[in-house]
Amino acid sequence: MKIYVQTDLEGVAGVINVTDYLAPAGRYYEKAKRLLTEEVNGAVRGFAEGGFDGIVAADGHGAGAVDIELLDSRARLMRGWPTGWPLLLDGSYDALAFVGQHAKAGTEYAHIPHTQSWHYLDLTVNGISVGEYGQLVLCADELGIPVIFASGDAAFCREAKELTPWVETVVGKVGTTPGSGDELDADAYGRSHETAVHWHPELVRRRIEEAALKAARRFHEDPSQFGRIDIEPPYKLVARFRKHGDAEPHEVEREHPSSIAELMDML
Numbered sequence: 002m003k004i005y006v007q008t009d010l011e012g013v014a015g016v017i018n019v020t021d022y023l024a025p026a027g028r029y030y031e032k033a034k035r036l037l038t039e040e041v042n043g044a045v046r047g048f049a050e051g052g053f054d055g056i057v058a059a060d061g062h063g064a065g066a067v068d069i070e071l072l073d074s075r076a077r078l079m080r081g082w083p084t085g086w087p088l089l090l091d092g093s094y095d096a097l098a099f100v101g102q103h104a105k106a107g108t109e110y111a112h113i114p115h116t117q118s119w120h121y122l123d124l125t126v127n128g129i130s131v132g133e134y135g136q137l138v139l140c141a142d143e144l145g146i147p148v149i150f151a152s153g154d155a156a157f158c159r160e161a162k163e164l165t166p167w168v169e170t171v172v173g174k175v176g177t178t179p180g181s182g183d184e185l186d187a188d189a190y191g192r193s194h195e196t197a198v199h200w201h202p203e204l205v206r207r208r209i210e211e212a213a214l215k216a217a218r219r220f221h222e223d224p225s226q227f228g229r230i231d232i233e234p235p236y237k238l239v240a241r242f243r244k245h246g247d248a249e250p251h252e253v254e255r256e257h258p259s260s261i262a263e264l265m266d267m268l
């Protein structure tokens with residue numbers, strides 16, 4: 002049984018802000034990588050105990066953020082980004098999971114929410130608003146692969162439950178910034194949602210392990226309790242971008258007759 006574990010840095014407990022934690026030049030970048038990798042290890046322990054013997058941690062953060070030397074050796078590390086969608090996910094996987102994920106652009110009370118970059122206001126596929134979680138979940142759905150587990154900040158977990166009510170979630174921190182930030186330009190938006198209350202990393206890792214085990218057991222009992230997304234082809238994507246420098250807010254539309262993954266590659 003094989004599981005694809007998508008990882009990102011912004012949703013990890015203890016990852017505090019953009020400047021110090023998210024880019025290689027940041028003074029706490031190495032700490033951030035360790036914090037993410039230990040959360041991933043919690044998930045690996047749970048999934049392994051729950052019967053998954055093929056665990057692949059996909060490093061989804063822009064600059065890369067999983068430290069392979071600290072990674073539980075039952076998992077393999079995959080760097081598929083930046084390939085096209087669906088980020089090297091394929092039909093060989095049985096299930097999908099997320100660790101350290103952040104909420105989509107414009108989410109109130111989220112910690113460092115964004116969709117791909119600071120530039121997006123929103124992205125919809127057939128009217129369904131999706132962030133990075135929803136995009137990969139839709140691609141997985143197209144392959145018949147269900148999402149079973151997701152961890153990140155509280156607003157992200159609400160987003161995950163709204164799109165996929167069956168998913169097991171773990172909250173590692175709670176963003177405290179009100180408002181969507183839709184009125185801000187891209188640079189200001191990137192600094193706008195950095196306040197949060199974080200749980201202790203050790204506690205979060207234990208909760209991740211327990212919930213990953215629970216998700217794995219539920220999956221093995223009856224995979225059909227992890228549902229499918231209610232969406233039918235043809236597919237239409239609408240991306241709305243915020244103002245940036247001299248560029249005014251604008252909208253882009255794309256259509257594809259049969260594939261969400263190929264549709265997203267058209268952006």
Ligand SMILES: [Zn+2]
Pocket residue numbers: 009010011061062103117133
């Ligand atoms: Zn991200």
